Amino acid sequence: MFLDPLQQDSLTEIVTMGIGKAGNVLNDLLGSHISLSAPSVRIVDQSGLSLSFDKQLGIKLSAVEMRYSGVMSGSVDLVFTSGDASRLVDCLIGEDVIHEEGLDALRSGTLCEIGNIVINALVGTLSNMLNLELSYTVPSYYEGDTGQLIARAQEIDAKVILLAETNFSVEDLHITGTIIIFFSLLSFDTLKAALGVYLAQ
Amino acid sequence: MISNLALFDAVPIGILLCDRYLVVQVWNSCLEHWTGFKRSEIIGNKLSIHFPRFAEKRYTSRLETLFQDGAPVIFSYQINGSLFPHKTNAQMGKVQHITATSYQVNTEDYILIAVEDRSEVSNRIKTARAALEEKEFLMREINHRVKNNLNMILSIINLQRDRAGSEKVLHILDDLDGRIRSFATLHEVLYRGDRVDAVQADEYLKNVLEDLFESLRKPGSEARLILDMDSFYLKAKTALYIALIAVEAITNSIKYAFNGRSDGKVELHLKKSHQESFLLYIQDDGPGFPPSFDYKSGESLGLKLAELLTEELGGTFLLGTEGGAYLKAQFSSGIV
Numbered sequence: 388m389f390l391d392p393l394q395q396d397s398l399t400e401i402v403t404m405g406i407g408k409a410g411n412v413l414n415d416l417l418g419s420h421i422s423l424s425a426p427s428v429r430i431v432d433q434s435g436l437s438l439s440f441d442k443q444l445g446i447k448l449s450a451v452e453m454r455y456s457g458v459m460s461g462s463v464d465l466v467f468t469s470g471d472a473s474r475l476v477d478c479l480i481g482e483d484v485i486h487e488e489g490l491d492a493l494r495s496g497t498l499c500e501i502g503n504i505v506i507n508a509l510v511g512t513l514s515n516m517l518n519l520e521l522s523y524t525v526p527s528y529y530e531g532d533t534g535q536l537i538a539r540a541q542e543i544d545a546k547v548i549l550l551a552e553t554n555f556s557v558e559d560l561h562i563t564g565t566i567i568i569f570f571s572l573l574s575f576d577t578l579k580a581a582l583g584v585y586l587a588q
Numbered sequence: 589m590i591s592n593l594a595l596f597d598a599v600p601i602g603i604l605l606c607d608r609y610l611v612v613q614v615w616n617s618c619l620e621h622w623t624g625f626k627r628s629e630i631i632g633n634k635l636s637i638h639f640p641r642f643a644e645k646r647y648t649s650r651l652e653t654l655f656q657d658g659a660p661v662i663f664s665y666q667i668n669g670s671l672f673p674h675k676t677n678a679q680m681g682k683v684q685h686i687t688a689t690s691y692q693v694n695t696e697d698y699i700l701i702a703v704e705d706r707s708e709v710s711n712r713i714k715t716a717r718a719a720l721e722e723k724e725f726l727m728r729e730i731n732h733r734v735k736n737n738l739n740m741i742l743s744i745i746n747l748q749r750d751r752a753g754s755e756k757v758l759h760i761l762d763d764l765d766g767r768i769r770s771f772a773t774l775h776e777v778l779y780r781g782d783r784v785d786a787v788q789a790d791e792y793l794k795n796v797l798e799d800l801f802e803s804l805r806k807p808g809s810e811a812r813l814i815l816d817m818d819s820f821y822l823k824a825k826t827a828l829y830i831a832l833i834a835v836e837a838i839t840n841s842i843k844y845a846f847n848g849r850s851d852g853k854v855e856l857h858l859k860k861s862h863q864e865s866f867l868l869y870i871q872d873d874g875p876g877f878p879p880s881f882d883y884k885s886g887e888s889l890g891l892k893l894a895e896l897l898t899e900e901l902g903g904t905f906l907l908g909t910e911g912g913a914y915l916k917a918q919f920s921s922g923i924v
Contacts, residue, residue: 415646416667445864453659480666492709493666496685500664504650511657523659525687 389430389547389575394582399428401516402551402566405509412504417479423505426551426566433540436548436567440533443468449490449530451502455510457521459574462543463510464567465502469530471562472498478560495528502526509551509566517581536567545569602672602684602703605691608655610635610642613698622705624675641671654690654699661688665706672703683710724784731779738772759843763890766800766839770831773799778824786924787827789858790817796831797838797856804842810851813838817858820866826922829897830858830868836890837870837915845874845912860923868917876909883907891915 390398403425410423431439449472452464467475469490476494479501490498503526514521531539540548549568554561570578596603596616602623605614611634615627625638636643650661663671663686674680683706691700745765752758773796777787794815801813822830834856841854857869883891891907894915898905903919 412650415649476666491713492706493664493683493713496662496664496706497666500662500667503660503662507653507657507659507661510659511653514657521657525660525689526662 390579390582393586394579395428395430397582397586398430398549398578399426401513402426402428402509402549404516405512406505406551406553406566408512409505409508412508413501416504421479421555421557424554424556426553429550431548431550432546433537433548436540436550437533437537439550439565440536443533445532446470447530448532448536449473449495449498449528450536451499451506451526451528453503453506453510453526454524455521458519459521459570459577461545461569461571461574462539463506464536464569465505466536466565466567467498467562471564474560475501475555475557475562475564478557490528490530499526499528502528505564505566517578517585519577519581540569543569544571546572547575602701602705604630604635604701604703605693605698606635606701607696607698608652610648610651610699619672619703622674622680622703623672624677624680638675639672647671651688651699654688655697658690660690662686663688665710683707727784728779731775731784735772735775735779738768738775742768742772762804763839765803766835767832769799770796770828770835774824774828774831783821786821786823788819789822789827789830790815790819792822792827793817793831793834793856793858797834800835800838801842801854804839806846808850809846811842811846812851812853814853814855816855818860818866820860821924822922823924826901826919829901830919830922833868833894833897833915833917834870836894840888840890841870841872841874841913845872847874864923865918865920866923868919869914871910871912871914873912876911876913877907 406423406426410421413421413423429435429439447469448466449469450464450466452462454460454462473490473494476490476497480494480497506526510521510523513519539545547570549566549570551566551568552563553566554563593614593616596614597618599616600618602619603614603616604612604619606612611632612630615625615630620626623638630638634642641647647663653659654661663684665683665685668686670682670684671686672684673682685704685706686701687704688699688701691698742765745761745768749758749761752761774787774792777792777795778784781787794817797813797815801811805811838854838856845854846852852873854870854872857867859867859869861867881887883895894917895905898917898919901919901922903917906916908914908916
């Protein structure tokens with residue numbers, strides 16, 4: 388077990404607040420009703436990440452990534468299946484559904500902004516609530532499959548991974564996005580210590 | 589305060605620096621060119637004076653977060669349009685992708701905004717889309733014509749039926765009709781459908797097989813075709829092969845399963861099992877294959893053809909008898 392129940396509850400609460408904030412920013416920006424459901428939050432290791440994406444095995448994924456550094460280092464990604472990413476972008480910009488593999492440069496820019504809003508709201512809430520000083524890279528878009536996602540976790544030596552699944556609902560469209568925060572062991576210890584301080588307050 | 593402006597002027601992207609009140613401090617030459625505003629008109633003024641959208645809360649609130657947690661902010665073209673339009677030429681530097689980051693100069697916090705012109709990319713995408721749309725239009729046109737030609741061939745076969753002369757020739761013409769009809773229906777579904785490279789499997793097979801069953805069923809027969817199919821898209825070639833396999837199996841059942849009776853049934857199940865895998869299972873309630881039956885020896889051209897088509901799709905093929913004759917084919921690719 389990575390966190391005790393109290394720490395897990397607090398983290399879930401903070402992530403939920405972040406997602407709620409992301410929903411508000413998206414609504415303001417798009418002027419249309421988009422809702423993000425309360426996320427289900429899990430902490431897993433690399434094999435748990437692999438199991439979580441078992442259903443998407445062999446399916447192309449589209450993701451937005453922001454790396455962070457400071458008192459902790461790692462990466463935060465918002466991941467969709469490419470089909471869902473395409474449907475979400477088309478729905479938000481009011482285009483007909485285009486049957487294309489992946490996203491072109493303009494549409495990937497749009498997904499980057501959506502990912503940017505969601506990730507910023509989440510990490511902003513996390514760093515504010517837990518007093519973590521972090522700096523971030525500019526968000527970037529990438530495509531790959533589950534295998535590449537797991538290879539990324541290995542490449543950045545992420546021993547602990549936070550998974551937060553949320554549903555994006557816009558008009559009749561309901562799709563699932565997964566926020567993944569990759570932590571090194573040291574970074575996760577920092578998070579745990581910060582959660583300890585937060586709970587003590 | 590801000591030195592080394594030459595660096596900002598040397599890069600092929602628009603760069604501006606403003607303070608937390610969105611008062612512009614740096615406006616590089618690229619932005620001068622793209623917007624038509626000289627730096628002398630902009631610097632020292634609030635950004636919203638010439639670009640009023642920066643007075644809107646949805647933009648100011650996101651930029652304010654740069655001073656709280658420092659995470660970069662993106663404004664994409666498709667969501668925000670052009671945030672730095674040219675003052676007279678609407679086409680100049682129109683498609684913009686903007687990244688705002690926090691930037692510190694002498695302990696003072698600023699917002700560094702980088703504006704990329706993606707007009708060229710956008711034009712290339714539009715050109716590619718137009719070419720794709722034209723290709724789709726032409727493909728539909730071809731499908732329409734091929735369907736018409738195949739229907740003409742079916743009419744000729746139908747005319748030939750009157751001169752068949754024997755039951756055997758009639759059976760051959762029936763078999764031929766069923767096979768060609770699978771092609772014709774595929775081209776019709778592709779022509780009418782929303783995709784030119786794939787068809788909805790259940791809709792296509794229903795069209796082909798219900799017509800086939802009706803045309804081959806003996807007059808007065810109450811035999812039924814029961815279709816139980818999941819709804820998913822198959823690549824056009826895969827769908828055609830699946831239809832041909834089903835046509836052969838059902839034709840075979842109609843020929844041999846209902847001898848001496850007016851009722852009976854053929855069931856077809858098309859089930860998506862996992863990701864790209866799917867199963868085709870066809871079963872009748874007749875006497876089954878004779879014990880000595882060996883389709884591989886060429887006793888049945890149709891079933892041999894069904895096996896070849898399954899192999900061509902990389903699937904596994906099995907014929908057997910269990911409460912009637914059955915054909916089971918399993919595939920691991922072809923779903924789109």
